[in-house]
Amino acid sequence: MENKQVYRLQGLSCANCAAQFEKNVKAIETVEEAHVNFGAAKLTVVGTATLDQLEKAGAFDGIHVIPEHERKEVPHVPFWKKRANVLAFISAVFLVIGYLISFVKGEQHGLVTGMFALAIVIGGYDLFRAGLANLGRLQFDMKTLMTIAIIGAALIGEWKEGAVVVFLFAVSEALERYSMERARRSIRHLMDLAPKKALVRRGNREYEVDVDDLQVNDIIVVKPGQKIAADGVVINGASSVNEAAITGESLPVYKTVGDDVYAGTLNEEGALEVRMTKRVGDSTIVKIIHLVEEAQAERAPSQQFVDRFARYYTPAIMAIAALVAILPPLLFSEDWKTWIYRGLAVLVVGCPCALVISTPVAIVTAIGRAARLGVLIKGGVYLETLGRLQAIAFDKTGTLTKGMPEVTDIRTFHERSEEELLHLSACMEKYSQHPLAAAIVRKAKERALPLDNFDVTNFRSMTGKGITATVNGATYYVGSPALFSDHLLSQDIRDVIQALQQEGKTVVVVGDTEQVFGVIAISDQVREQVASVVQQLRAAGVTDIVMVTGDNQATANAIGKAAGITEVRAELLPEDKLHIIKEMKQQYGRIAMVGDxxxxxxxxxxxxxxxxxxxxxxxxxxxxxxxxxxxxxxxxLPYAIRLSRRTLRIIQQNIAVAFLLKLLALIFIVPGWLTLWMAIFADMGATLIVLFNSLRLMRV
Known part of the structure; x- marks a missing residue:
């Protein structure tokens, strides 16, 4: 998309403010489209707009706009020094003074009214500015409702009530901002992982440069205790590298020449020289940050429902408030002041704040928490779906198994030794690209067998069967049993091959045209934790677990048995796996596929x-x-499912709390049991319960 610019936002205080800011940006003539990601505090603009125009669009909420790639250090402002909080504190001082004077002079004294009026004006300045602007545009949101309620309270002489409402609303807003900042810390933590400077070797000299100035193929010098600045490959040195930033794995990984390393990971002990393979903007950590931010912006199904509901909720509350204020005096000759007061209380308690943030704050917290622990969830819709799974299909190779075949057995015949058999086959297989050949070569290297002391010529690969080569003047064969004629495979040899195959192992036969020297069994080892994971998944409520693989049935059955998976589908082509997934979707409704x-x-x-x-x-x-x-x-995987199910429960709890507290408050207003300040306290209570309930996800 052309002319697309992305900005980071400082000071974005609430979901309603994000929606209003988005509308203001869209109203700029040169802007074609705009989208505010409240969870990640980012703005995407399609079109052209100056920073001054964007800042002006966000001036109502004190929003500062910073280009995404600009390394602008925004000074941290302590909670008690923030402008909104300072105004709230000054408002509280005048509120207390007003209360103290009222004990001496009485509540009707002009000085008391003046103190409460000052508390309202100072504490509610930003609120009134936004609320009146919205009222002029006939846009009814939380700040519009609060503005009408507070001005209404002042007009009917309830100055004290109005001042208390302003103060409590300011406290509620401050706590909401604080909670959202905590929820966004996971993203900020990821962003702070990658260093801003790197030590680069050019020629015989080393230079410290900004990471944005690095180029692909630059040589980066990483000293012990430093973070790696870019994705690359080690060309010199060896060290343990802590990759928790990328994978969530706390144990360091040993790296040596030829190994890949990632930006943001920590070099622990040795010095490394790393050749950059990707631009800084294309590094794995940058992609993760981008995907997490996009995921937090994506609306989950429950959030879409709440957003749709909120569009009708606010006008409905205003209609209810008007009916409460007008109908009793008109129909039953009740006191106008009493029922206008109660109508204003309906406006206050009806603020949709708790409802609006009930879902996004939980989604933002859960996705950010998962990312820090090495689970990248690309959106709220997948988070919710994961929490409702009934069935999971696993690929075998590289998923349930390690994806790296290993030699498990060596059986020899005709008085050949294991060393002789392995040595001969490895000297031939070193010319092959097959994964099984690599396993044999690795085993020979483990046993320190030299691979260059045989004269190997006439190497030839026979697709699907094996290889042949001339070694020291004699011709030998290494491959599947089908490579050898039936008369060479005696019944004893066939029994050995069959027994190994029933254990799920692939058998490689070694021999010449006259006899079989022995067999080598190779197996892709099951991951150590697979059986435990399968048990945890069943305990978490996943009723059906299936393994789908292209491997032969015997091998698949052996792996399935070791993993604790009873349903095994083997010898499948990619289109067969696709067909099975579609079948399981029809049977179970929701299914996950785990692959490489x-x-x-x-x-x-x-x-x-x-x-x-x-x-x-x-x-x-x-x-x-x-x-x-x-x-x-x-x-x-079980962790991700536990997190998603906990998130679903918390979202349901949040919505229930928001609805029930509003409903109870509305019921108590009619008989006059709920004052204005109690109404805002109920609204603030619902908001805080929702926020802090969501933040519990950071402990999962």
């Missing part, structure tokens, strides 16, 4: 929630999946 994010794209896309393992294919996983487990740790 590379070769499971169709099934991941078809599932209600696609969950990818992030470490082995970070870029692909970030792009294709709805949820990414950044550490490739399946233990993060």
């Amino acid at each position: 994010g590379v070769n499971d794209a169709p099934a991941l896309a078809a599932a209600d929630v696609g969950i990818a393992m992030g470490r082995n294919g970070t870029d692909v996983a970030l792009e294709t999946a709805d949820i990414v487990l950044m550490a490739d740790d399946l233990q993060q």
Whole structure:
């Protein structure tokens, strides 16, 4: 999209203010479209607008606009020094003075009225400015309702009530701002992880440069205790690197030459030289921050419901307030002042603040918390869906298994030794690109067998069967049992091969044209925590867990048994996996697919929630999946489900509290049991309960 600019916002205080700011920006003639992300405190503008124009659009709420990529350090202002809070404190001083004088002079004394009036004007200045502007535009939001109620209270002589309402409303706003800042800290924590400077080696000299000036292929020097400034590959040195910023995994990962490293991770002990492979703006940490911010902006289904409801709620409250104020005096000759007062109380207690923030503050907190622990959730809709899952399908290779085959057994015949068999096969397999060949070569290296002391010629790969080569003048074969003629595979050898295959292992046969020397069994090992994860998922209420794989049935059954998965679908093509996912969706309603994010794209896309393992294919996983487990740790999956279900419960609690407190307050207003200040206290109480209930998610 052309002419798109993104800005960060300082001072954005409430959801209603975000909506009003968005409208004001859209009203700028040169702006085609605008969107405010309240959770991440960001503004996206399509079109052209100057900073002065944007600041003017947000002046009603004291919003400061900063270009996204500008490294502008905004000084931290302590809670008690913020302008709104200072005005609230001054208002409270005049309120207390008014109360003290009223004990001596009586409530009707002019000085008492003056103190309360000053408390109203000072404490409510920003509120009245926004509320009156909205009233002039016939835009009825929370500040409009409060403005009408407070001015109405002053007009009927309830100065004390108006002053108390102004003070309590200011306190409520201050606490809401504080709570939202806490909810946004997860994003700020991620942003602060990547260093702003880097030490670069150019030629024989080292320079400290701003990270924005780094170029791909620059050599970065990272000393012990420093953070890595950009994604890259280690070209010199070795060290343990704490990758918790990316993966949520607290244990350091050993890095040496050829290993990938990520911006924002901490080099713990050794010096490293890293060659940059990505621009700073394309680094994994930047992508994560961007995706988390976008996720927090996306409206979950429950939030969409609340937003729709709120559009009708505020006009309904104003209509109810008008009826309460007018009907009793007109129909039953009741006292006008009494019922106008009660109508104003309806306006105060009917403020939609608690209802409006009931969902977004929970979503923002949960997604931010998950990101800090290595679970990237791309939107509230996926968070909610995850909490309602009934079934999960797992890919096998790289998901339930480690994705790296290992040699598990070596069986020899005709008086050959294990060392001889492994040595011969590894010297041939080092020329192959097959994953099984890599496993054999790794095993030989583990046993310190030299791979260059044989003369290997005439190497040839036979697709689907194996390889052949001439070693020291003799021709040998390494491959599947099908590579060898039946007369070479005696019944004893067949029994050994069959027993190994029933254990879920792939068998590689080694021999020549006259005899079989032995077999090597290779298996992709099940992740240690898989069985525990499956148990936790069942305990969390996931009723159906299925493994879908393209591997053979025997291997799949063995892996399924080790993982505790009873339903195994094997020998599947990608289109077969897609068909199974669609079948399960019809049967269970909501289903998740867990894969490696590379070769499971169709099934991941078809599932209600696609969950990818992030470490082995970070870029692909970030792009294709709805949820990414950044550490490739399946233990993060039960955690994500627990978090999502807790979030759903908290959202339901928030909405229930907001509705019930409003309903009770409205019922108490009619007989006159609820004063104006009690009404604002009820509204403030509902808002604070919603906020602090949502912040409990930070402890999950």
